[in-house]
Amino acid sequence: MKIYISKSLSIAGYEGFHLVQDHIGTNFENPWDDFGYKVTFKLYHVSKGESNKVGTLKLLINGQKYTASYLYEKGEPLSKKIFDVTEVIGELEAVSLGESIDYYQKLSFVLGENQNKVDSLLSHLHDASYLIENTVKFTKFDGYDETIGRDGETTKSLIRKGYHVALGTYETETIFNLQLDEPLETMDPIEFRFNTSKEIAKTNINLLIGENGAGKSYVLKRITEVISGVHKNSHSWPFFHKLIVTAYSPFESFYTKTQLLDLLDKKHDQPKRKRKSKDRRNIQINKYAYIGFKDNRSNFNLDWPKESSVKSIKSIMKYDREENWWNEDTRLKTLKDTLSLCMDFDDVAVKLISTGEYYKINGHKIKSFNERKEDFDEKAGLFFLKNEKPISLSSGQEIFSYMIPSLVAEIEDESLIIIDEPELYLHPTLEVALINMLKKLLGETKSSAIIATHSPLIAREVARDGIVILKNKNGYTSAVKPEIQTFGESLEIIIGEAFEDFHTDKPFQSEIDQLKQKEGLDNIESMLSKYSTKIGDEALAYLFASEVDDNIDFEVK
Structure with missing residues (x-):
């Protein structure tokens, strides 16, 4: 098996594996610099006169910066x-x-899962996963932490x-917990439980429930800090290949990719980067993605989601073009199949600047796509055509038209998706559609999600072991599980128990109390007769309860 290092992509005449510096074949003049170390390569495989890109790797020689x-x-x-x-590389x-x-995965495909x-x-x-027993030794190499x-x-x-994975023997964990240290001194530690081994009520989605101010968004942000390495956690965590944060709210404070990478640069005591260097860093480092109203410069921009959705289509098509030599599944198909769960459309399209016409996105027309993409x-934004005409989208569907393309473009196998209060813009039926789409996307990529929500409809789709409720009392926030089984439960029970509606004084009760005082407690029967058609069952029950003697025992059959 031959290994080469090449200064060109014209390598088809030399069978084997080629290390090519990451900037070759791009618009960048110099290789990527990891805090003074230049160790990033693209690995190509050449066989029978055809070259294919396997992927990107970092190769660090102890004592060498370049x-x-x-x-x-x-x-x-x-x-x-x-x-x-x-010969030289092996020594x-x-x-x-x-x-x-x-x-x-691509090495597995290329080498046919042949162990030799x-x-x-x-x-x-000198792959670190193959030589895993030498991990401690490797971590002591000059430049290891920086690269x-x-x-x-x-x-x-x-x-x-x-x-x-390269051998084809890896199996995804189906049961794991994510334990978070106390996010604040006044808050319990929090444990999320994931289990996809169950026949029903699989929990690849966990929910975080709590009243406003309980700390849901703070907890989600702390999770991003721990996974990305900004903040330490005493418990070992499951390993996710990518973290994706989704938040469509003007009040959210999640990190954009630029902000998070700035924090990591600061952690490594690196000087502040110029804009061009930041843009390249954002391309180079692909373990975190932010999806929301903040643009690449971290500015709040209401128009950004539209623009981002088209950029996502470009990323999806680029991925499918580069990966189709080894993977028959396409992200474009995943996108269409997922969105079709909440929209009735024939084609995804974009508008052309030059003509104003709609251009259909077709996975079989890669050449045409590449010729037109700058137009x-x-x-x-994106358009969804039915019978050659764009369909009208509700506000919720419009959010989906932003969110789902971005998720499909960013997600990798075994990712963790964090979503903050998705119900803000969604009709109840679309809340259910969101869970359907998420379950499809998570299932296909063996990924997981944590959602902060106030929605009982979403809670109905998740089992109690996948729900954490934050309860604030006297300045301290506890984290508890629901006392009821939420999966498939009635909305009334979920709202009452999980969202504590049973213990909350309601405005309609105050109105009835005022009415009782006005008309007299001895006149309940006439009040029931008079108002029974004007109020709902729960209000009638509350009114009727005024007539019940607390000392009377009832037998429920």
């Missing part, structure tokens, strides 16, 4: 731009790691899973 320069010098030149490093004191789990071939390649590349280790929990996840009117 991996490519060292390999160019030590490798055997086969041409001006291609060097054979098969290095080095460590590498794929950028994402699909790097290992997988072992040979990963051994030559491979900078992604925190994602790095640990890839080290633990990568080799097994897309991003600010106009």
Whole structure:
């Protein structure tokens, strides 16, 4: 098995694996710089005259800050731009790691899950997941924390899973907990429980319920800080390959990708980056995504979701074009299948700037798409055509037209999606549709979600072991499970028990109390007769209860 380092993408004549610096074939002049270390490569596989991109990896040589320069010098030149490093690379004191789990999935495809071939390649590349027993040694290499280790929990996840994914022996955990230390001194620790092994009422979705001010959004934000490595947590966590935060509210304070990466730069004591460097960093580092009203510069922008949805379509088509050599499933199909659960449409389309015409997004017309994509009117957003005409969207469907394309574009296998109060813009039927769409998307990617919500309709779709209720009393917030089984329960019971409506004084009760005082407590029967057609059953029951002697025992049959 040959390994090369190449200064060009014209590599089809040399069978084997090619390390190509990340900037080659792009508009960037220089390789990506990880705090002084240049260790990022794209790995290509060449077979039978055809080259395919496997993925991105970081290859760190202990004591070297510029991996490519060292390999160019030590490798055997086969041409001006291609060097054979098969022998030299295996003798290095080095460590590498794929950028994402699909790097290992594609290696599995290319090598046919053949253990000898997988072992040979990963051994030559000093892959950290293959050499997992040497993890402590690798972490002591100069530059490890600034390069491979900078992604925190994602790095640990890839080290633990990568080799097994390449062999085809990895199985996703179906039961796991996420334990969060006390987010505040005045709040309980919080535990989220996930279980997809159940035949019914699977909990790949967890809910966080609580009255306004209980701390739901604060908890969600702390989760993002722990997973991204900004904040430490005493409990070990399940490993997610990507964290996606979704919040369509003018009051949310979640980090955009730029803000989060700024925090991580600060943690590494790095100087503030210029705008161009930040833009490239946002492309280079792909473990966190924010979906909402804040744009790439972290400014609140009501028009941004429309623009972002078209950018997401471009990302989806780019992904499908690059990955179709090994994966028959397409993200465009996933998008259409998911949105069809809440919309009746034939095609997804964009408007062309030059003509104002609608251009249908078709997975079989990649060449046409690439020729037209610069003409897309991003600010106009996406359109959904039925019988060649755009359909009218409700406000809730419009939110879905922003959210779902962005989720499909960003999600990877075993991601964690955080959604803050999605019911803000949704009709009750669309709240149910959201859960249907999420379950489909999560099921296809073996991912999980945590939703902060006030919606009993959403709570009805999640079992009690997947729900955490925050209760604030005397300045302290406790975290408890519902006392009832919420999955499939009536809305009245859920509202009463899980949302504590049974214990809340209601305005209609005050009106009835005033009416009773006005008409006299001895006149309840006539009041019942007089007002029975003007008030609902719960109000009638409350009125009738005034006539019941507390000392009378009832037997319910």
